[in-house]
Amino acid sequence: MENVVVRFAPSPTGVLHIGSVRTAFFNWLYAKHNGGKFILRVEDTDKMRSTDENTQLIFDVMKWLGLSYDEVFIQSARIERHKEVAQKLVEEGKAYYCYCTQEELEQKKAQALEDGVSYKYDRKCRDGVPENADSADPVIRIKCPLEGATSVNDLVQGEVQVDNGQLDDFVLLRSDGTPTYMLSVVVDDHDMGVTHVVRGDDHLTNTFRQIQIYRACGWDIPVYAHIPLIYGDDGTKLSKRHGAVSAVEYQNLGYLPEALLNYLLRLGWSHGNDEIISVEQAIEWFNFDNVGKSPARFDLNKLNNVNSHYIRNTANDELYLRLESFFEREIDDEHKNIILAGMRSLKERAVTLVDLAEAAILYAYGPTQYTEECIKYHDEEHLTLTGEYLKYISGNENYDEEALLMMARTFAKEHDTKLVEIAQCLRCALVGKLASPSVFEIMQNIGCTAVEKRFNDYRNWDGYSRN
């Protein structure tokens, strides 16, 4: 494939949607796979709804995900060019001024709805300016063919054909002189040399309109690939009511970019039975043949699974770096080292970076409260037994996990009890709940003094007044 040029063209009228992220990723992969160019184009022609915050968010998310682009454009900077094309089409008789007022069109639309027929602009102004044209600011509409059919050979959807009778003379330039999306995309894609348009299949029907513009301008039509949308668990287009939909939300929820990308890739695309696919492998394998045509539902369980996999497989020091923004307190060097020492077993238990950060703080600093289940190990028997175990080991030189465990086993046997009784009581003291990495590992890492302090705190806990 020579000189592939693709683009990701989000509009900053809302926060960057997770579905858009997948579109961006597929574009990026296709460019990388073919050694082509990837363009980021912010489509902000709707000035009323576009915001700088959302634009910034797009850049931030792309950076977070590592989706680098070769060029970046802000569409509104190109408005003059868009206008120029519209004007030229009018001069060539391929587009025309329409003086119909919005009220007039609203009325016709309402009428069509009442009659139960589908509304299409009636082309009133197509063959010349009507007598009573008093609208000061007309729009420019394209002259769509009245007969025949338009077809595309989509890389994902296959051959799709639509009767031109379905098309109406849509607006290219608004009455305030600004271009519509339909015009802007086509002009920009052409000017930027875009060879492949990869986007959500909600744009499929727009394609037939956009092709009319290409034809009117006499330009080459790009290759299209319309990928299915991501649905929510109820099978409809993923939206806010389904939960988190913006890319930053997932970042804040503690998902790793590589995990999110891996998950999104497998949603609708496959490579045999492969589930964990690195970005490098994805670049090598990606193609549109293996993109399914049917929409996929977003499944948080699977994302969680993939995320925990990537967390487990990230090196400890690297993981610590990623974790820093999730810590809810300052960490001094001493405690940082404790966390690093415990990272191997901590990361095995985490689903998100949020979980991991929380568990790490607990590990290094100890509990600030105890869960209800700790009451069970807060009776005289457990406290005495565990207290004696701590006394039993206090004089020992080897304060390491293995030795502590061995001594606990011996101690339990001597006192005719089970290891689990001591371990769980210790666990309550050390982290305030019944699930954690090995208590003996924690003891080794935080040291004898901290262990005794945590145990005393636990002993002094007034567990029974909590209820």
Added chain:
RNA sequence: GUCUCCUUCGUCUAGAGGCCUAGGACACAGCCCUUUCACGGCUGCAACACGGGUUCGACUCCCGUAGGAGACGCCA
């Protein structure tokens, strides 16, 4: 309503006419491992929407039906 698209376990999917007694992954259940929780290992549960063709043979090809989704803006 009109147009377009879709339909394999609950979910993501493998499947290019015989390899299918339909495979994998997530989720779920059970067992093993085990100081808890996880991890890991094993086992189980669970699907070709329906009806017609074509064919010696159909999850795979064709046609219908049903269901679902998307698009129908001076939004993108």
